[in-house]
Amino acid sequence: MSDTAPTVSTGPLSTGAVHFDSVGVREARDVLNRFYHPVSLGAPESAEVVVGAEVIQLGPLTVGHLTFAGRVTLVAPEADAYHLTLPTAGRVLARRNGREVTAGPATAVAFRPGDPVYLRPETPSAEIDVRIERWALENELAALLGHPVEGPVDLPAAFDLTCGPAHSWSRLIRLLHDELEHESSLIYQPLIAEHLCSSVLSGLLLSVPHRYRDELVAPATAGPPRAIRRVLDIINQEPDRPFTVADLARVARMSVRSLQEGFRRHVGCTPMAYLQETRLTRAHETLRRADPAAVTVAAVAHRWGFAHLGRFASAYRARFGAAPSETLRRTG
Structure with a gap:
């Protein structure tokens, strides 16, 4: 086995990316500590371990594809962000607060801020690991609902990726992974990256059960014409600004869902259209x-x-x- 030093590139919107193949435990641990949590990456002394990774960081969102050849265990005493693992080949044993879950390509596992993290991938195996900063997911939820939320969001320990909105969300994550190798990809453009981040966060919140989901999927009340007019005015004044729908909802002083319903009723299209x-x-x-x-x-x-x-x-x-x-x- 020959180790290859990781190559790092940076882009706009506080982005970072790393690509490496066939490195050992120490090098892999350094990259995981940089992009994910302070983690212990353990392996039996007699085992030969080969790790590969492609990781991209887009502001508060980190998406990485990790491959493992050789038995390893990833342990963090406490997650400092939301962490989701989507196996793409093989299986991974996860443990969250004493509950063990074995996940394969049909299942994702999730950890919340404060949860101890334990992951033991099979060998050989591959997985997509997603890190979402706590403030980002909870702010996204508050913007969608139009009121503050009490975190952390109670994501389930595991959820099915084979059907429904979770299946669609997993395809979005795989799209980000597929774009990793293209240096000219749109994901490095700030406007596109911001919208993709928001789509990943809101998509997750709409895809899995949690205590706010019923409120999130309930029919929204349309925002009043006066509030919609405030949004129309700022768009017409500064259309070159990199607005997100959450930015426009803050201008209107309402939830994203009420803003969207108000635009449909009073303007005939969505705010972004x-x-x-x-x-x-x-x-x-x-x-x-x-x-x-x-x-x-x-x-x-x-x-x-x-x-x-x-x-x-x-x-x-x-x-x-x-x-x-x-x-x-x-x-x-």
Whole structure:
């Protein structure tokens, strides 16, 4: 076995990524301590252990794919964040507060802040490990509900990934994992990363049982027209700002769900759809007035909050019946 030192890259939005293959216990422990919890990674002295990992950190969300060849045990006295393990090959034995769970690709296991962490993967095995900062998940829940919550959120020790919203959530996690190897991936763009983080957090809260879930899935009351008007005004004033739906809900002083229902009732679309329409209109106006010798389509797209040029061009053509470059050329 030859050890390979991990290579680390960084990106926007407090991101970090690491990729390595075929390292020993000590090197793997260093990476796990950096991206997850202070953890003890144990192995029998006579055993040869090979660990591989791909890990990405997007603000409060960490997603990593770990592979194990050789018997290892991961132990942390106390989780300092929410931690979820989704086996992708083989099985893992987990223990939470005295309860033992054996999980395979059909099951996820979860630990809450303050829980002792015990994981013993089979060999060989592979798993996706997700870390969510406590403040982020609880703030996401409070934004969805429109009132403070008392944490930690009581995530179940294990939950089924084969059907329903949990199956959809697991596909979203696997999408993040699949993007790890692409340095030019959209997940490194701040706007996209923020929305993906929010989708992972809200998706988890909608996928598993906990004491707030009934309230979370109950029909929402539509926000009043005056509050919706406040949101419309700030979007029209600053459409280039990297708003999330939670940001807009705070402007309206209501829950995300009430904001969305209010927009459906009073505006006829979602808040984010209205934001994109406003950005497209501003981009169209800018391209019509711009000097094609001095301005590029990419610069205009980024000016109005579009992180991905291809998607901007597609949405622009669907809205205005022409490519952005065609509008720009007509100004010459």
